[in-house]
Amino acid sequence: MSILNPHAPPQDARTAPIIVGPWPTYAHFKNLPERERWVMYSGAKAHREMLEQAGFVMSENYDDFVRRVTRELNV
Template identity: 70%
Template sequence: MSNVIQLPGQDRANNALAKTIAGPWPSYAAFKGLPERERWVLYGSAKAYREALENQGFVMAEGYDDFVRRVTRELSL
């Protein structure tokens, strides 16, 4: 699957995959050396950013549970 992003308002019926974001996903591994409080803040920010994209109609190819597992693993939470 390619990295396809469709702008809001484009015809969803003509291109069902157009609003799917397939990655690459941002990595949070570089932040695992931060204090735990800051890592939790980053985790919350990652979830809020994903939610904002989904509220705009974008679909992530990475399932939510996989997203949570990946981000918590990368942040050592």
């Protein structure tokens, strides 16, 4: 089942589209106030979750994603 199309059949991880990058960068937001940087971080996580729920597989594992985004946002 897809979050975008609840009637779509679930995809097998072996045949799911794989997103390999380039990954969006959040470094240009590092000078925002801390609250706004946390909002950007939450948005990045929500966007990734939406893509995964839609059946996409990321080549960047979740822990690497979190490390990269928190480093880029300086949070």
